Amino acid sequence: MxxxxxxxxxxxxxxxxxxxxxxxxxxxxxxxxxxxxxxxxSGAVGILAITNDDKLIFVKQFRKTIEDELLEIPAGRIETDEIPDTTAARELEEETGFKSNKLKKLTAVLSSPGFSNEVIHIYLAEDLQEGTAQPDEDEYIEVIYLTLEEALDKILKGEIRDSKTTLAVLFYKALVLG
Ligand SMILES: [Mg+2]
CATH class of the missing domain: 2.20.25 (N-terminal domain of TfIIb)
Structure with a gap:
């Protein structure tokens, strides 16, 4: 059948x-x-970026959909004719100012296949170089640095609620660090 x-x-x-x-x-x-x-x-990317002193980079922003602020990994939509690798490098730099010399795709997941075909590509960015953030004109973003332990604690307490962010942190802990 x-x-x-x-x-x-x-x-x-x-x-x-x-x-x-x-x-x-x-x-x-x-x-x-x-x-x-x-x-x-059209798909999106999320980037788990690790600073050279082992902090995880998050962005805090207001999400109109849920009328609340969320702590998320830097992320953004894949633009027309863009490949996900390019989006990942672009969004990381726009939202946090950081450039990565070691950007690697970890996985790709379907964010909500019950009603959307959105694919989110999750990247790990290491070997970072600091620069100046250039968020879109309608984006108000605060960059937050957490240790892995602090991030895991926030997941456990429900203070990190964004699915791509939870996935990226747990994926990193379980499958990258092992
Ligand atoms: Mg974004």
Missing amino acids: TREEKTMKSEKIYEGKVINLRVDTVELPDRKYSKREIVEH
Whole structure:
């Protein structure tokens, strides 16, 4: 038995700068129809950057979606014609000022496959050179440095809630440091 859903109709609802929204009518394996609301996204990167004295770099910013400030790893959207490696280097420098001489992709995950095709590529950035941050004009960012232990403690206490950030820190601890 196939679980594939055949698209019978696809309707564009909204085309935006960050996302597009479409509603697909699908035929299920039992021939019944259903609707799927799908957020199309061009993908993003998140960068876990480690300073030369072993601090992890986070950015604090207000997230309108949840009306609260979040502590996250530097991150951003992959722009048209950009490859994720380029986005990672660009976003790290824009948001924190740091350039990395050792940027490595750790993994790529689906952030919310129930309703979006967004892929987040997670990078590890080491061997850093400090420079000047140049956030986008609508970004208000505070750079925060934490030790790995402090970051793990914040995950445990629910003070770090962003999924890519939790994933990156735990991935680093479990699979990079071992
Ligand atoms: Mg960003």
